[in-house]
Amino acid sequence: KNQVEQSxxxxxxxxxxxxxxxxxxxxxxxSNLRWYKQDTGRGPxxxxxxxxxxxTKSNGRYTATLDADTKQSSLHITASQLSDSASYICxxxxxxxxxxxxxxxxxxxxxx
Amino acid sequence: GAVVSQHPSRVICxxxxxxxxxxxxxxxxxxxxxxxxxxxxxxxxxxxxSNEGSKATYEQGVEKDKFLINHASLTLSTLTVTxxxxxxxxxxxxxARDSRQTNEKLFFGSGTQLSVL
Numbered sequence: 001k002n003q004v005e006q007s008x009x010x011x012x013x014x015x016x017x018x019x020x021x022x023x024x025x026x027x028x029x030x031s032n033l034r035w036y037k038q039d040t041g042r043g044p045x046x047x048x049x050x051x052x053x054x055x056t057k058s059n060g061r062y063t064a065t066l067d068a069d070t071k072q073s074s075l076h077i078t079a080s081q082l083s084d085s086a087s088y089i090c091x092x093x094x095x096x097x098x099x100x101x102x103x104x105x106x107x108x109x110x111x112x
Numbered sequence: 113g114a115v116v117s118q119h120p121s122r123v124i125c126x127x128x129x130x131x132x133x134x135x136x137x138x139x140x141x142x143x144x145x146x147x148x149x150x151x152x153x154x155x156x157x158x159x160x161x162s163n164e165g166s167k168a169t170y171e172q173g174v175e176k177d178k179f180l181i182n183h184a185s186l187t188l189s190t191l192t193v194t195x196x197x198x199x200x201x202x203x204x205x206x207x208a209r210d211s212r213q214t215n216e217k218l219f220f221g222s223g224t225q226l227s228v229l
Binding site: 041105107 | 116118146153154155156158161205207217218219221222223225
């Protein structure tokens with residue numbers, strides 16, 4: 001059973017609009033939560049990484065939030081661009097383990 | 113920042129041949145590397161965890177004799193797909209953990225698209 005659930009599975013928005021992607025996890029104990037962007041046919045690229053004590057972290061137009069109590073994270077993309085079209089993957093590290101657990105990803109398509 | 117180099121980026125081979133994929137950490141030592149495969153429009157699936165100087169740990173359902181992993185140095189891990197068949201066609205990605213950093217950043221290679229004819 002996948003312990004990291006992402007929603008929505010896919011999302012289509014117009015260029016310039018904002019959007020928010022969700023990640024819920026049951027991995028315990030929790031260590032880190034990461035968001036990655038993966039372009040088609042390429043390896044994932046790190047956007048943000050948050051530890052248990054961090055609530056929010058920004059990277060340009062990307063802002064990730066984390067609520068460790070409810071085990072939820074979100075990735076907010078502001079003023080979307082065509083180049084934001086990609087798969088966004090949530091990855092949770094289990095405390096004390098070196099094996100990350102991957103969500104299935106959200107496929108984002110930005111239309112002009 | 114840290115970079116993980118994966119080679120080749122694309123390979124086409126005949127059924128029955130073996131294919132080797134290399135994963136290198138360019139500016140850090142990686143005691144642990146991971147190998148994944150990804151089918152179109154699906155998430156990354158962890159195949160195995162590669163530990164320098166020891167045997168790899170394979171996920172359930174992954175044939176260790178089919179997917180040979182060697183992590184002979186702190187900067188290089190290789191995945192060899194032996195006697196490849198068309199069903200092995202997939203996108204293979206490696207990642208390496210940079211333990212120097214507080215949050216142990218995980219860096220990914222650019223992936224290898226394997227097509228078996």
